[in-house]
Amino acid sequence: MPINSHELYELELLQHVESDRKLNNRLVARKLNVSVRLAHDILKRMVEKGLVHVKVVHSRRWDYFLTPKGLLEKARLTLEYFEFSMYFYREARKRSAGVCKDLAKSGVKEVGILGVGDLAEITYLGTQEWELKLDSVFDDDTAAPVFMNTRIRPLNDLKHTKLPAIIVCLYNQKEPMEPRFLPSNIEPNDKFRWIF
Numbered sequence: 001m002p003i004n005s006h007e008l009y010e011l012e013l014l015q016h017v018e019s020d021r022k023l024n025n026r027l028v029a030r031k032l033n034v035s036v037r038l039a040h041d042i043l044k045r046m047v048e049k050g051l052v053h054v055k056v057v058h059s060r061r062w063d064y065f066l067t068p069k070g071l072l073e074k075a076r077l078t079l080e081y082f083e084f085s086m087y088f089y090r091e092a093r094k095r096s097a098g099v100c101k102d103l104a105k106s107g108v109k110e111v112g113i114l115g116v117g118d119l120a121e122i123t124y125l126g127t128q129e130w131e132l133k134l135d136s137v138f139d140d141d142t143a144a145p146v147f148m149n150t151r152i153r154p155l156n157d158l159k160h161t162k163l164p165a166i167i168v169c170l171y172n173q174k175e176p177m178e179p180r181f182l183p184s185n186i187e188p189n190d191k192f193r194w195i196f
Helices: 005-019 025-032 036-048 068-105 118-129 155-160
Strands: 052-058 061-066 110-114 133-138 150-153 166-168 192-194
Touching (some): 005 025, 005 061, 005 068, 061 068, 068 166, 133 155
Parallel strands (some): 110 166, 166 192
């Protein structure tokens, strides 16, 4: 059911080509956060599959156009993406409520959340439902000083927290339901409770 990373790349490029026909390997690499070589391979594969047509304006400018097959593929991928998104959010709500329920039933009163964003917002609903006090939120990549009226603390503070449980609300963007995901700069510990 999950949409794979190559399909996400294709969807993003099909959406781009629909609105702006100017495209090159460097722009694609930047847009998809991949190497220039991989960007070239993705574009080449899309042309070979008949999703886009290339018009060479001159040696440094190639224009890309959606083909009828590309329009159909864009519609299919968009629908698949929305279906997976709905599944992901329903599953995240169910699992985060389950984590909060287990913590509350084990006597935990205060928790922290690791990460801010959509999964943290869903998890916050579970903390409220199970009457857990959200004491701290840990994240370095945020411009806002608070999340749900709770001060955001730097990730380095994780080492010193006395909280009994930290609910991990970070996930791999390319594989959202990857089990026990943590960025490489965070050391796992026994206080962590994962949604996935």
